[in-house]
Amino acid sequence: MTQRWLQLAIVGIVFIFTPCLALAENPVLILVPASDDPEYAVVESRLRSELSAAGFSPAAATVSQPLDTASLPANAARFSAPMAISITISNDTVFGLVYIANSGNGQPLIRAVPGYPVGEQAPSVFAVKATDVLHGALLELAHVNTFSESQSESTSSAPKLPPREAQAPTRVQPATSASRQPADSQAVGPGRTVTSRQETSWGVALGIKSNGGTRALPFTPGAELGIYRQQRHWGASIGCSTFLPLTFTRAAGQARLSQWMLGASFQLFQPLPRTAFTVYESLGSGIYRLDVNGTGTRPQNSRQSSSTFGYTSLGLGLIVALGDRTGLALGFGVLLPWKQADIVIQDEVVAGLSFPMLLGDLGLRLAF
Numbered sequence: 001m002t003q004r005w006l007q008l009a010i011v012g013i014v015f016i017f018t019p020c021l022a023l024a025e026n027p028v029l030i031l032v033p034a035s036d037d038p039e040y041a042v043v044e045s046r047l048r049s050e051l052s053a054a055g056f057s058p059a060a061a062t063v064s065q066p067l068d069t070a071s072l073p074a075n076a077a078r079f080s081a082p083m084a085i086s087i088t089i090s091n092d093t094v095f096g097l098v099y100i101a102n103s104g105n106g107q108p109l110i111r112a113v114p115g116y117p118v119g120e121q122a123p124s125v126f127a128v129k130a131t132d133v134l135h136g137a138l139l140e141l142a143h144v145n146t147f148s149e150s151q152s153e154s155t156s157s158a159p160k161l162p163p164r165e166a167q168a169p170t171r172v173q174p175a176t177s178a179s180r181q182p183a184d185s186q187a188v189g190p191g192r193t194v195t196s197r198q199e200t201s202w203g204v205a206l207g208i209k210s211n212g213g214t215r216a217l218p219f220t221p222g223a224e225l226g227i228y229r230q231q232r233h234w235g236a237s238i239g240c241s242t243f244l245p246l247t248f249t250r251a252a253g254q255a256r257l258s259q260w261m262l263g264a265s266f267q268l269f270q271p272l273p274r275t276a277f278t279v280y281e282s283l284g285s286g287i288y289r290l291d292v293n294g295t296g297t298r299p300q301n302s303r304q305s306s307s308t309f310g311y312t313s314l315g316l317g318l319i320v321a322l323g324d325r326t327g328l329a330l331g332f333g334v335l336l337p338w339k340q341a342d343i344v345i346q347d348e349v350v351a352g353l354s355f356p357m358l359l360g361d362l363g364l365r366l367a368f
Helices: 002-017 019-024 038-053 072-078 122-154
Strands: 028-033 058-063 083-090 093-100 109-117 201-213 220-230 234-243 246-250 253-271 277-296 303-321 326-337 341-345 348-353 357-367
Touching: 028 038, 028 072, 038 058, 038 083, 038 122, 072 083, 072 093, 083 122, 093 122, 109 122, 201 234, 201 326, 220 253, 220 357, 246 341, 246 348, 253 303, 253 341, 253 348, 277 326, 277 341, 303 357
Parallel strands: 028 058, 028 083
Antiparallel strands: 083 093, 093 109, 201 220, 201 357, 220 234, 234 253, 246 253, 253 277, 277 303, 303 326, 326 357, 341 348
8 A cells, every 4th residue: 555655656746847748748639519609719729728838739629519428539539639628518518528548558538627607717717627637637547557567567477367257447437526417418419609609798789670560651761779788698788760751642731750769678599509590589668759740731731740659569580690799680570559649631540650560670780
């Protein structure tokens, strides 16, 4: 027992005082799944920096899907990598595996990197944990090989057991923890994709908007400007829309209609895996304003009127990610006015705002 602890102490001293010489000879390959998720690039970059600072020579390669303990050795061997670290993001958690080839013709050593919730601190925390696991695995593998060699020398003169009584080689299993089991069980699941992987982002939305009703109010184009705040799966926005004026002409006169709306909405986002698309639903409320300038066939019949009322809106849309901070949004909705507003020329209703009123918008989202 004393000899075993002495061997462990010697190996520890070697790893403490000669890390750079040992590490520089064995580059570390970072395996990243092919995904549009920008979080992978952030984690890979931070891990590369941490490994370089620790004396390793990191490099990166792309694989077709997230790796598990069964597929990691084959992928590492495909790139001729003596050491590798895989990155997996699933269920809002970033975790991975550390692989070290066993130079003693034994099973490769695979150890799990504990998971951490995706957020601003996730890349740094994961990089530190992965580097620590790699250091520990190197120390463990060196001790296992040293102890196995000394044990084989001490038993070389002992008679061999019959083949059926010989012990089967022991397979080194990856370490697991209770906190990691739920995430590990879905490590090979599809990666998530959203328009922005930042935990919280602010942005500006601008585009074109159209409205129209079922009672003689034609579809009218307009412009929209708003500001939004987006979390991972939900968001909120405030926006203002104004529409081009409409002119209604009858024998008794004309009515010129101007309209605008100001409101806030709440959104729920559902990213489509392995795509740049995100579906969303929205629920909003605000105020709607109608201004009418009427001119009769006789000038003295001219008059003005306005109407302001509240509304509730329901919407469904699609966001296409154009980059880490830009996206194209297409939405459709229904506006439910809290009261009816009609435009009348000489007792004739020429247009009206009533249930339902349809909305459509196409715009650009710019995060900052």
